[in-house]
Amino acid sequence: MDKSSEVGIGGEVTEKRDEFVLPELQEYHDLRAKFDENRVKSLLRRVDIRLMPPLAILYLVAFIDRSNIGNARLQGLEKDLNLSPQQYAWCLTIFFFPYALFEVPSNIMLKLLRPSIWLTIIVFGWGIVMTVMGLCQNYSALLACRFFLGVFEAGLFPGCTFITTAWYKRFEVQYRVALFYSAASLSGAFSGLLAFAIGNMAGVRGYSGWRWLFILEGIATCVVASICYFFIPDSPGSAKWLSPEEARFLELRLQFDGHDKGYKEGGFEWKYLIQGFTDAKVYIGTIIFGAICICTYALSYSLPTMINLLGYSAANAQLLTIPVYAFGCIICVLNSVLSDRYKHRAAFIIAPMGMTMIGLIIGMAVDPTKLPGVIYFALFLVAGGIFSGIPTTVAWTSNNLAGQWKRAVGMALQFTLGNLVGGTVGSNIFLVKEKPKYMTAYSVLFSVTACAFLSGWALLFCIRRWNAQKASLVEQAEREGRDLDAECKDLGDKNPYFKYTL
Template sequence: MAGYTDKVESTGSQSEEQAHVETVDRPAGPAPVTLQSFAHLDEKAILRKMDLRLIPVLALLYLLSFLDRGNIGNAKIEGLQEDLGMTDDQYNWCLTAFFFTYAAFEVPSNLMLKRVRPSIWLPAIMVAWGVVMTLMGIVHNYAGLLSARIFLGVTEAGLFPGVAYYLTNWYRRDEIQLRQAMFFSAASVAGAFSGLLAFGIGKMDGIAGLHGWQWIFILEGIATVVVACIAFFALHDFPETAKFLTEEERAFVVYRLKYQGQSEDPNRAQVAQADEFRWKYARDAFLDWQIWVNVFVYWGIVCPLYGISLFLPTIIRQLGYQSSQAQLMTVPVYITAAILAVIAAYFSDRVGKRSPFIIGFLLVMVIGFSMCIATDPKENPRVVYAGVFVAACAIYPAFPGVIAWLSNNLSGSLKRSVGMAIQIGVGNLGGAMASNFYRAKDAPQYKLGHGLELGFIGAGIIASLILLIGYSAQNKKRARKIQDGVLDSYTVEELSAKGDRAITFRYVY
């Protein structure tokens, strides 16, 4: 990017960028690049180009990831538990074990992503879990299935936090939720696709002496490996090296990302995000209060998410429907949720707010699970189905919101990488908990499961309010400090090293 390097660039919220551009004083030399230097470029066209090259590939990868971790729910109603001679507790342990290794390996994986190119690391772990998924189709007992689920957690751990962080290297924080939602909506589609696939693959029962549930694992595992091989060539690493952008477009994309979250004070220099690799920034992530509070918001969403994705076919079957009907009845739930996720993300990015949408969806989840817990499924199965429908249509739009909310408020690429991995890694322990919410002995009403979901949702609402109040107070405090002239006591380098703790940084809430 000759001609565009060694400049101090400036980006903040969209309104800030339009309003003014500030640069830091440098020794005499070439005039620094400003936003006006790129005024002749069509920003929307560049974004569309990025969307078309990045989102479909990433969505396909995540669709297969979510499909492969959740298809055990479809396999169960095709006879998995009976054929392997497992008890209900053993089946739940197979669900739970996945999340322990999944959570443990997310931070190390994101650190590897900082060292290894995304176009190599992401497809590599995808090949690994595709092989594990395929081998899961030939297990013969509980021990084999449990071992396979443990290794599936290890190999899948890096994809979601890796892609969530990867997108922040391409899009500004006022654009990220829509892209996170388009990427994450693949999970909703995976839920629908899983039901349709299981319905079709289940008809292969007996072919080559294998059960229908075995074919579900084998065929979906092979598909994952094939797509991973294609992804080696289809993935792009970072804007600086994107071949589908011109040299000037690459410079512009890097420029607009360099500074984010700055205050609106026009009398101070913009401050670059620290981008170098220092273990200090990783330690800062582990000690940041907002990440750990956000984990509770994440649990309030992810526990219901996994409760739905792992047990929805079983819950519907317990309403009196046959297995094939239960598989197909999951489809409209997931399709509707995917559409709502993208719509909600669009409006959240437009207004630049996260908490109103997240808290609103958490309240809708309360309504959905309350419908389930208060209804006798034998007398009103349609009301229970409507309840899980309502809950799912709030869960899937809320999830990309909570990911975007934290990523918006972490400055510095290493801290953001580690912080998002902590959020998703520790947060996904909620999946381990949710794996045991819906016990077979509680069927068909599942009062305990629905009640636990409501408890976590309540904790998520409280944590969201704590973040909202904390962010608002910090923004006001920093604005007062700038008015009092405290900014003059800091160098640009000191502010850059502080990242989101700098008095120039403004939290999104």
């Protein structure tokens, strides 16, 4: 047989046959000859510098704004608004219903509009809501603000992730997702530091410290929104800081990477929605993602209070959250670097889940009133594990969905279900009546982490089986002399030459 192309496990175009050569494939081969390894690395560094800081800043701001209610609680929010424990819990929970429901529509809007336009709109929207939260006088007003905060924040994480997959190849994605997602762990550190500093403004113009916390962080978010339009590149083709040759090379290297295997699609069609909603990989990944979200939100909303109950003052508890989140950030990035380097996902989900379970076992076994330092150490293990798991899960799903519309829908669906379950459960399991032991919370977190651990193994088993089935189809077609390229060119990730990432 003559030679041409196929996509291997690593997502690179390799030689196979000449019978079915897309015109773009020859163009890609010609461009690839001009871009040696050093030039590609230099080009990707430029993309990193232009793309990653804006996304990281947006996600940092988003996570601070959604979780600063935990800091506000220590500054008298419940007392000033006369909130019962149940009402406070509802203010946490209400955020996640619109946050989940609007993720798929938001990703569709991201595709219909430009990412720079859509992200600017939603960031400015939640900045206004956050500012208004500082003026709330009762439970109903706070509840309404938290609802609309969820509406506007819904599109950010799936949007940032989708933008990343539009610029980087399969095994370049996770490290970049980790770079902006690590802002979530850094947000905990920044939030604690900001809460400590802004808390000193209590009494200024007659406002409590928690009011200034919401107002100043909301204004800062609006400022970020006003400039983010100019710093978020929509795609290689629209980036003015790339030459036409560089932009075309980036587009083609994605087209013939394992992401899409030369698969091209036009505008939105309902079949893409159906494909995203009926893929088993999405739902197994959602189990993992949802379990990690439960842990993430439980930790984010309750960490200041947990440390406060270890015997530290409210102010010192804010500061002591910083090392925990910083450790989570470091482990998150390190785990992602290794996952991309070894081109493997499963082990880098399973291992962090094991780390989290060890921390939770310590939390269940140790009395916090007698050994507070041991509990504080356990929180490091939990943070390191859960913050490492999200980028790997996102990258694994992204790697194994081909076609931008299917990937946008599938990933948004995973975020929708995962955040809905994660937020509603995670924000309600630390029961006031059980402090400081919180046995229900630790038991639930251990159970869902174990579920994520086992689901990682299950998905690994399924993918190995599916890849073996694809290899068998290729071998059979070669024996029969059939041209699978021509038969399967529009199948996306169902293409036999598309090898799923383990």
